[in-house]
Amino acid sequence: MSIVKEFKHVNYLWEDSVAAKLAGDEVALLIYRSNLLGADLRLTNYGGGNTSCKTIEKDPITGGKTEVMWIKGSGGDIGTLKRSGLAGLYVDRLRSLENVYKGIEQEDEMVELFNHCIFDLKSKAPSIDTPLHGFLPFKHIDHLHPDAAISIAAAKDGRKITQELFKGTIGWVDWQKPGFDLGLQLKQCLAENPGIRGIMLGSHGLFTWGDTAYDCYINSLEIIEASAEYLDQNYGKKGPVFGGQHIESLDANGRKRQAAAIAPVLRGFCSSERHMIGHFTDDARVLEFINSKDLDRLAPMGTSCPDHFLRTKISPLVLELEANANLADIDDLKEKLTPAFEAYRHMYKAYYDNCKHENSPAIRDSNPVVVLYPGVGMFTFSKDKQTARVAAEFYTNAINVMKGAEAVSEYTSLPRQEAFDIEYWLLEEAKLSRQPKPKPLSGRIALITGSAGGIGKATAKRFIDEGGVVVINDNDSNRLESARTEFNTQFGKDAFAAVLLDVTDSEKIVNAYNEAALAFGGVDIIVNCAGLSISKPIEDHTEKDWDILYDVLVKGQFLVTQKGLEVMRKQALGGDVINIVSKNALVSGPNNAGYGSAKAAQLHLSRLNAAELGGDGIRVNVVNPDAVISDSKIWESGWAEGRAKAYGVTVAELPAYYAKRTLLNKIILPDDIANACFVLVGGLLNKSTGNVLNVDGGVAMAFVR
Known part of the structure; x- marks a missing residue:
């Protein structure tokens, strides 16, 4: 015992x-x-x-x-x-x-x-x-x-x-x-x-x-x-930890606000060679270090333990910004940060050139992994969320080591040559070469509205399967919590973030993008999927019906795209917007004045956005589903009854009715729409924008041309 x-x-x-x-x-x-x-x-x-x-x-x-x-x-x-x-x-x-x-x-x-x-x-x-x-x-x-x-x-x-x-x-x-x-x-x-x-x-x-x-x-x-x-x-016998405090942190809300504002800009700089995923922490141990008088002395020294060093690079980049700096002027912010990133890349190249051997592997990404913002917190960037999060954990460990060593003696880091011989070790290179080839959406971040169920959830899952990370959301807290549990069980915590979102509320939309910035560093793909349906004869349509259809479908698509554009422009990495519209945007049918006209507005708004955003490298495309009944929230309302009545069939007969009227005689599932979304962002259609991709089993009346 x-x-x-x-x-x-x-x-x-x-x-x-x-x-x-x-x-x-x-x-x-x-x-x-x-x-x-x-x-x-x-x-x-x-x-x-x-x-x-x-x-x-x-x-x-x-x-x-x-x-x-x-x-x-x-x-x-x-x-x-x-x-x-x-x-x-x-x-x-x-x-x-x-x-x-x-x-x-x-x-x-x-x-x-x-x-x-x-x-x-x-x-x-x-x-x-x-x-x-x-x-x-x-x-x-x-x-x-x-x-x-x-x-x-x-x-x-x-x-x-x-x-x-x-x-x-x-x-x-x-x-x-x-x-x-x-x-x-x-x-x-x-x-x-x-x-x-x-x-x-x-x-x-x-x-x-x-x-x-x-x-x-x-x-x-x-x-x-x-x-x-x-x-x-x-601790404290030799004097204050890390020489004592040099600056004060912002309060917790202020730190989150500044981090969310700057994270997409930092991600853009750190993704100059390939898309990176970010992680942010304002852990008390990190704040103690980055707010200290000894930061400028200790940070450039780098870490000592090779396990720390391999995941955090030779040294971090320390931002020379006031904690409460005004970050609203993006051009001004980028002008201030550009020299710092250029200097870091130059330092890294000099380190490589000075330490390399005849048989050393080629120089790797010269951008920093760790970025420290005094008064705010620490950002880490890597190929995926787990690696970025683990880098933050390792640098926090390095901070602990520096703190302890300084308390009892004097901290010493690995000599540059020893550090290089670890980082560019041929055995380490061989291990890297054995890693699986990156998936098509590796390094990509997607915000998919209405993703706690139906088409949105299927699309989120497909994107994660293809290497991406997603921000799932819904305006129903119970539905979102159920999806959160499902995603955590199926994919783990590093694959997704979850946030309540009402697409008609600008403040909540901004909050969702802030969560995306804090969780992953920004956003690359927006899928406007949130929706609802109302099917009534025109004489029964109320003004309230009309307003909610246009608020959710049209205004929601507009606001989510507009606020997402701000994040994408901060990153300057281009991006994708996919709007889930409907065959009803093109086909006239009975009892459908509000929904059908709102879908037509969504479709044309997509064309307008595609025409305007091409200069930013942002592609806007449409997927037109039809009759996706499985796990769809819109069928919880009176839509199914309304459509059944319009077509003279029972609700139970609707799936078969929809299938039989298609050229392929197929029932359309959420996964079919998710597949179409992936096709548009998976890398093979990077030069396509302003397109409409029908996934309806073949409805001739909905042919665009």
Whole structure:
């Protein structure tokens, strides 16, 4: 039975009842321990760190017993690790590679040899950390990147502090890029310091171990707890944190207002090479750093831990703007920001040129990943929302490290050449080359009105499937909440944002775009899908009926497009507007004066917008559905009854009636309209605007030409 210990700075999550069910299965206990460690971001970030265990297995070749190391495979995450994410290797074969090791200049060649050590043929590719675990004899090993430990590891006096704090029970190995040589150095450190319970890696992280999964878990927590407590006791002894406060933050509403206003502009700059997705945070730890006197000294230094650095780039861009600056004049704002982004790109190119080797990969995107706005918060930009969010988490960790190191000594970052050798490591390049090809809508942000159901929801799902992110919305809070739950279960939190939206209310429309800016950085695709239907003979139509039809369908389309145009122009990336209209825009029928004429207005408004917005690179196209009954909110009103009456059929007979009157004799579904929307934005029709795409099964009267 484990002894529950009190921890202040880390979470103790071990449950004996859970572990008891896994007893006797060391690999299952490894996964359990790994998931617990990964659940606490104070211990390691998403994708950071590594864990392993060693077991005795039956050799399938000899039938004898052999020692096998199970370790998180390349590119995995310990917080979500499963058995399928492990690599299983013969320990004796792995250690025998020392016999063919030629030296540090050729150590990258050793990675391919790991494959000759594979025991489990279903293994994930072994990671670069494999020899670091393999050359240590312990049954269970953790390699973590806790802020508290890295604060000491990145301090100028880190070795001395480690020795004094842990009284010789924690070894020290100077900074060395992960690889075969570092594994040998860990082996040597242990040989020179028998009985130690862990090793601190300079600027990098922490190695800990134990005879059991629980012993290893507790050992890791205790060392990290001691490190954090040491920092806690020293904050303020040398003076105010980060030299003290230099400026004050805006209040929470002010920060959100400024962030929403500037995010699309920043996204436009950061997307000069390809569309990026943004993330914003005004976390208190971030504000403490960006509002401090030491910001200008520490920010350019960059990070120390390679896991932090790989996701945040060599250094952030710090904006020289007043927190409460007037951001309304976009031309003036861009004029102020252009030199800063140009200077950053020039700095990055100089860094690349000064540090590159003959065989270095080509220079990558020279735009910043991290943008700091003193008094407001931090923006991060990357290929997708998850990567942008994780970059923010890593830079927050880097801030924690700088804070701790400065409190007990003096912060030191990786030398530029060492940083470059990590960023442009050929092994890292090979890992990048193995990533799946980006999907057609990768880096694209869509706001789809009425997307809690019907056509809008189907379109949102299709766009996410194709790599995009979406802002789903509805004017019905219950319907929106149901959609939020469905999207979160199906796609996860990074794929979408959700906001209440009434398309007839300008203030709510602006709020929806602000949410898009805060969640993702802006918007690239607008799909005007919100709608309602009223079917009555002209003598029964009321003025109220007329007004709501034109307010929702025509005014709503106009306002949503108008407000979205402001965001698109801030980005200067072009964009798409798709208006879901109807075959009724072209076909005259009974009992349809209000709805049909409003749809005709939507159609012509689309043409007018296409003619006006082409100069901004914004394409405006129309999809004309007909009779999309499934999950459609308009059928909840009296529309179905009205149309059935107009055609002399029952409501139950409507789907078949609509299908039979088409040339293809097909029922139209929400997914059919979603497919049409994707066709218009998926990349193959980038030179098409002002078009009408019919998705109605073939209604000859609705042919445009």
